Amino acid sequence: MTSPDHDLHPRPQWRRDSWLSLDGTWEFAFDDADIGKREGWHDGRALPLTIEVPFPYQSERSGLGTKDIHEVVWYSRTFDAPPGWREDGHDLLLHFGAVDYVAEVWINGRLAGRNRGGHVPFSFNIAPFLRDGGNRVTLRVEDRQDPCQPRGKQSSSGQPVRIYYYCTTGIWQTVWLERVPAMRLDAMRIVGADPDGTLALEVQLHAPAGGWTVELDVLASLDEHAPVIAHASSAAARASATLRVSIEGARPWSTDDPHLYGLRLRLVRDGVTLDTVLAYAGLRSFEARDAHFHLNGRKTFLLMVLDQGYWPDTLLAPPSDEALRADVEWIKRLGFNGVRKHQKIEAPRWLYWCDRLGLLVWEEMPNARNWSLDAEEALLAEWERAVARDVNHPSIVAWVPVVESFGFPALRRHASQQAFLERLVMRTRRLDPTRDVIDNDGWEHTNLTDVCSIHDYSQPADKLVARYAGTQQTGQPPAKGWYKDKPLFLPGGSYRGQPIVLSEVGGFLMQPAGVPEAERDRLFDYYGNASTTAELWLRYRDLMEGIAGLTALAGICYTQLIDVEHEQNGLLTYDRQPKFDPDELAALHRALFFQRRD
DSSP states (O other), X not given: OBOSOGGGOXXXXXXOSBEEEOOEEEEEEEOTTOOHHHHTGGGSOOOSEEEEETSOTTSGGGTOOOXXXXXXXXXXXXXXXXXXXXXXTOEEEEEESOEESEEXXXXXXXXXXXXXXXXXXXXXXXXXXXXXXXXXXXXXXXXXXXXXXXXXXXXXXXXXXXXXXXXXXXXXXOEEEEEEOSSEEEEEXXXXXXXXSEEEEEEEEESOSSSEEEEEEEESSSOTTSOEEEEEEEEESSSEEEEEEEOTTOOOBOSSSBOOEEEEEEEEETTEEEEEEEEEEXXXXXXXXXXXEEETXXXXXXXXXXXXXXXXXXXXXXXXXXXXXXXXXXXXXXXXXXXXXXXXOOOHHXXXXXXXXXXXXXXXXXXXXXXXXXXXXXXXXXXXXXXXXXXXXXXXXXXXXXXXXXXXXXXXXOHHHHHHHHHHHHHHHHHOTTSEEOSSBXXXXXXXXXXXXXXXXXXXXXXXXXXXXXXXXXXXXXXXXXXXXXXXXXXXXXXXXXXXXXXXXXXXXXXXXXXXXXXXXXXXXXXXEESXXXXXXXXXXXXXXXXXXXXXXXXXXXXXXXXXXXXXXXXXXXXXXXXXXXXXXXXXXXXXXXXXTX
């Protein structure tokens, strides 16, 4: 069985034909007394409420919309495996895009598995638990208000304050079934995708070692019926294979021409094809050289905007695929060539649209608030899974495991925290040696950071420019950051010629009407203010004109794309309306950062 809209596959980088969405109406229950397991709620009994999955109960689209804190919740629904899916020894995978934070899953009253980590996917083979007729899936989700839990921008109080927003508990990305062969292709990693046409893949099998053949067809485009333009085949002596092809007349991926090649992988044994998976690749290079970035060998200024991925009626959960695409289209229309997804691992289809439409991405791990040894391990485990999930997207050009020392309050004083930060960088590089790693975005860098990223909300523009006059003359960044004189590098660390990026600038807040200054949010102590959209435009233009003169910079990231709750410093309102002419903004960017620097 194939889902009606093949283009809406929840995992576009690794897709088979046989899949079925389980999004929609589920039964639901709050379990504030935490009695559900003791009373056996996992036995398949009916739950008293209903909820629209995949929207968290705190969101309006869930059908509940309460902002009260409930640390334990339950989900359940009945489903039927489509006819034929249980034949021929196939497995049936139950996928969860993301469930915040600890989940236990039962099928027909039997435990299928557990997961910890609120921002990454997990799946279980549920074929052994199925029965004829209707089947029952039940989840228990635990989401504590724990400051040591990776939580990103979710407020530990449950209420929006300063830079923190409403919580997201439970299922917040798509749930789906997939029919797969028992012996199958398991994962792919693109280890080389050069603009000259060289493409190299490592493929892992869900199979024992020996006797397999893995075949690769490279298609001229994403259309699965497009012509095959290159082919490779490799015997898999172990449960893995490496394939290499050369594409003649290669068309590189870029922000101006984001061309993607389709990939068709087959697992073959004794001449019989056992499994087929469709994926894709973009051929591009992105490297730092002489303190600047180069895309496909061409010096490229990285003009990013910060995007937190919240929506008024669904919070962290994307309301639709169209909404994900629209946000990427807005970034492109406003004249940016990059985006920093802030404190969120976004749904795979958002990255798909960044790949399709040509947008450079910094991917960033949601951090904890406080430190503990368990918090370190929880962060590392979830971050490794995020990198493994997204490593093949050509749009991603940098990994950001930590921001502003979130979760590491004693980073300057405790060598063990600094050592862990370096460990994060090294583990990220082992998973992906092809991209830059920013160890701690904003300040307090180690010697290992590939980019010297700085957060600086100095206002007005002439004050910001003055802070970097020495950088413009010598190429050296200032020793201390904008916020509380935090050092740019940790003790023992120093600047070593990396690209310098002002990875948070701007942040002009629209002043709320009728709110006395004494009652305004503390954000107004740090960000610049504007009373009208006309004033906002003048301040923005002044800032960008000043930054454009700092040619020692390799890039910037403006805060931010969209208003979120009380943090009204977006270029768009919360409901995605531009605050001024987007075409005029794009023309400004083009004149300042691209035409002048070509």
